[in-house]
Structure formats: structure tokens, C-alpha cells
Amino acid sequence: METYRTYFHERLNLALQDGGPVAVVALTLDHYQGIKTSLGPEACCALLKHVTAAMCSCLREGDTLVRLLGNEFALILPGLVADDDILPLLARLLDAVKEPMQWQGRELGTTASIGIAMSGDSAEAPGLLRLANVAAAHAAGLGGNRFRFCAQEMNERAARRMAMEVELRRAINYAQLQLLCDGPGRAEAKLCWRHPARGLIGHRELMALAGSCGLAIPLVALLVREACRQQRAWRDAGLSIAPVTLRLSPRQFHTDGLVEHIEVMLDINQLPRNMLVIELEGDESHTMQPLWRAINN
Known part of the structure; x- marks a missing residue:
């Protein structure tokens, strides 16, 4: 998985060098450990494949999706300037992740906790991912199945928009x-x-x-x-x-x-x-x- 993390940082550094706006997204699958404990690693593997395909269907050309570790994913979304660009994409990701699948005769599903950092929040790639992870942990602490920005102003704007x-x-x-x-x-x-x-x-x-x-x-x-x-x-x-x-x-x-x-x-x-x-x-x-x-x- 360290290779994937290195690849992610390389892609992020390239995106930042272009000079345009970049959103870094940390996405954690909710209830993952409970699914692993109750249904076993095969169920988790099937769920990971299902969720990955669902998320890929939401992305644009030039976006990057990497699985970093276990139930942790990271995304690089370049060129998202306005709220009208990023908020609908985040909503689609949440909906895609919670779309259930059939596994051994039963319905299997999960939700996601998403954290977002924008390129203006930190000058370095590792700093952006750390900020996004903190925001994702905050989203999980609020019950999951939601997204949070590391910048409070963005959270307030997103709340007004959803209302x-x-x-x-x-x-x-x-x-x-x-x-x-x-x-x-x-x-x-x-x-x-x-x-x-x-x-x-x-x-x-x-x-x-x-x-x-x-x-x-x-x-x-x-x-x-x-x-x-x-x-x-x-x-x-x-x-x-x-x-x-x-x-x-x-x-x-x-x-x-x-x-x-x-x-x-x-x-x-x-x-x-x-x-x-x-x-x-x-x-x-x-x-x-x-x-x-x-x-x-």
C-alpha cells in the first residue's frame, strides 16, 4: 500500500504544479470493521470492488482515485473552482458508495465519511492529505454518510446550499x-x-x-x-x-x-x-x- 501512497503523492504534486485549484478528498468507508468481523474478509473484498467501481463512475477524466489502506481512499480532483463544481460531485460520491450490492444471497452496503482540503489550505501535498483526513474523521464522528471541509467557511457554505x-x-x-x-x-x-x-x-x-x-x-x-x-x-x-x-x-x-x-x-x-x-x-x-x-x- 505504500506504493499506492507514493503514487498518490506523485500525482498530487503534478496537479499542484499546474497551478490550478485542486481538491484533495479523503474517503473512509463506514462500518467496515463491523462487516469484516461479522461477514469475513471475502465480504469486505467484494464490497471494496463494488464501491471502487461505483466511485469511478462518478469521476471525470483527469481525476485520480487511490486506495491507500483497508477502507481508506484518497482522490485528487483538479479544476474544481466553484461550489457548483465540487458539491454535486461529493453528493454523487456519497450516493454511489451507499448503493447496496448482493453478496451470497444478502444485501451488503456501507456509507462513507468524506473530508476535503483545497489547494489553498496547504502548500504541500502531505499537508493537504492530513487536513482531508482530519475532516473525514470529523465527518465520521458526526455519524458518517456525510462530507466535511477542513475550512469552516466551506462547511457553512455547503450547509446553506443543502438547505x-x-x-x-x-x-x-x-x-x-x-x-x-x-x-x-x-x-x-x-x-x-x-x-x-x-x-x-x-x-x-x-x-x-x-x-x-x-x-x-x-x-x-x-x-x-x-x-x-x-x-x-x-x-x-x-x-x-x-x-x-x-x-x-x-x-x-x-x-x-x-x-x-x-x-x-x-x-x-x-x-x-x-x-x-x-x-x-x-x-x-x-x-x-x-x-x-x-x-x-
Whole structure:
């Protein structure tokens, strides 16, 4: 294992020499000793292989994952500048580790305690790993299945962000977001959120927040539903209606099930297909296309 530790430090030194931001992550599997005692080393070996593969599926090209000792892993994550970059990746790692596996007819699983140090926290590779290990031990002391930064400011920002995610999920589930649309003429459908503490959060910020929290698809589904309901309300009030534009990213539009959801909402509200126009951001060939054309292109 000392060879792996040497390899890790070599990779970390190279990443630090590049001069960009680097996150060093120490990850410890929770309940590992209990699994080893009760089920034996073969179960632990199978679990380690399963967890390693799950974590690798979360990583980007250029990331490094090394098993240092027993249930201890270390990761090098270069190029993560903003909270929007690192927090979703940490959340994916936690979810990946706790995905259970089948072993000898029973379900076997674990969770992880994760500690993070950023390249600005220490000038040397060993110092960064030590700080990340201290933060991981703190996470384990709080019950595991969580991450902690060595810098308290980062922990506070992460806590605020997670609280915002919970609030946004609740707002989506209970339809607490408001549709903004200019009128029954051609207009763009947008959503806003009147947050009790932050005030009005506009459509662009709302979509960015939802994307970083993994809530973009539920938010887009809500936007589609409310846009169709509004068009039907205009028509039922005797007003003439025109197509409403939905501005989506290509990734949002091509998500499994979204097109079907759009078609169902149009059918429920008895609206023709050309009453929704999909504008794909950053793709001029798909700009301002009726639904049926966007689907077929």
C-alpha cells in the first residue's frame, strides 16, 4: 500500500504544479470493521470492488482515485473552482458508495465519511492529505454518510446550499413557484421563486440552482405543466392564444421522458403541438422550433 501512497503523492504534486485549484478528498468507508468481523474478509473484498467501481463512475477524466489502506481512499480532483463544481460531485460520491450490492444471497452496503482540503489550505501535498483526513474523521464522528471541509467557511457554505436544495425541492413538489408569461400572445414561459428569506429569485438563477442540485428535470417538468395550464386558462377565458416558448438546454431537452411529458401535458390541456415552441440554448439550428420539429430533428 505504500506504493499506492507514493503514487498518490506523485500525482498530487503534478496537479499542484499546474497551478490550478485542486481538491484533495479523503474517503473512509463506514462500518467496515463491523462487516469484516461479522461477514469475513471475502465480504469486505467484494464490497471494496463494488464501491471502487461505483466511485469511478462518478469521476471525470483527469481525476485520480487511490486506495491507500483497508477502507481508506484518497482522490485528487483538479479544476474544481466553484461550489457548483465540487458539491454535486461529493453528493454523487456519497450516493454511489451507499448503493447496496448482493453478496451470497444478502444485501451488503456501507456509507462513507468524506473530508476535503483545497489547494489553498496547504502548500504541500502531505499537508493537504492530513487536513482531508482530519475532516473525514470529523465527518465520521458526526455519524458518517456525510462530507466535511477542513475550512469552516466551506462547511457553512455547503450547509446553506443543502438547505436551499431542500427548500427548492419542497417548492417544486408543492407548486410554490410562480409562472411568468407576458400574455396570450407569443411569449417565453419562465418561473420565479419568492423565497421567504432571499426574496425574488429569477428564472435564470432558479434554473442554475436547480441544475447544480440535480433538480433541473423536475423544474422543467413543472414549467411545462404550468405553461400548458396557463394557455388553457387563456383559451377558456375566450382569449386567442399563440405559441409559448420554452428555453431549454440540449441536455434538458434530451432527458429521457421529457418529450413524452410535454406531449401528455399538451393532450391533457387539449392544446395542439404547435402551442409550445422549444428554443434550445446554444444551438442555432434548433432555435424557435415547434415541438414536433424539435423532436424530429
